[in-house]
Amino acid sequence: MTGEMTLRGLVLPIGGIKDKALEVKVTVISTSPDKKEEAIDNLGADSFLVSRDQNQMQGAMSTMDGIIDTVCAVHPLMSLIGLLKSQGKLITSVDIVFQSFLNF
Numbered sequence: 001m002t003g004e005m006t007l008r009g010l011v012l013p014i015g016g017i018k019d020k021a022l023e024v025k026v027t028v029i030s031t032s033p034d035k036k037e038e039a040i041d042n043l044g045a046d047s048f049l050v051s052r053d054q055n056q057m058q059g060a061m062s063t064m065d066g067i068i069d070t071v072c073a074v075h076p077l078m079s080l081i082g083l084l085k086s087q088g089k090l091i092t093s094v095d096i097v098f099q100s101f102l103n104f
Contacts, residue, residue, distance in 0.1 A: 027064070029080070051079060064088055 028039035029049045039045040049056050061082050066089045069080060081090060 027060075029067075029083075057083070062086070066091070069093065 025047070026043075026045045027047045027049055028035070028043065028045040029051050030036075030039070031051050033050045033053075036048040036050075039048045049060055051057060057079060062085055064083045065085055065087075067080055067084060068091045069077070070093050072093050077090070077092070084090060
């Protein structure tokens with residue numbers, strides 16, 4: 001979860017990072033609506049988006065400057081890419097592992 005860029009949105013793992021040191025608007029995106037309370041109350045997210053809800057996803061299209069995707073399983077990325085503004089950045093867990101390897 002690195003890099004110098006202005007972020008409007010993030011994907012955070014439930015049970016993960018709570019710190020918003022960059023003072024960004026944090027949106028947790030999950031397939032499970034059951035995680036909303038944890039995301040808002042425990043992680044301090046500003047908003048919650050259910051990725052399986054087409055109306056929510058459509059409403060969030062082209063609204064995010066950046067997404068940090070920490071899901072370490074095979075999953076579709078096209079729906080996340082649609083959430084990004086035209087110059088938005090998608091950072092995946094593969095990027096994070098690769099950067100860690102380069103800095104080793």
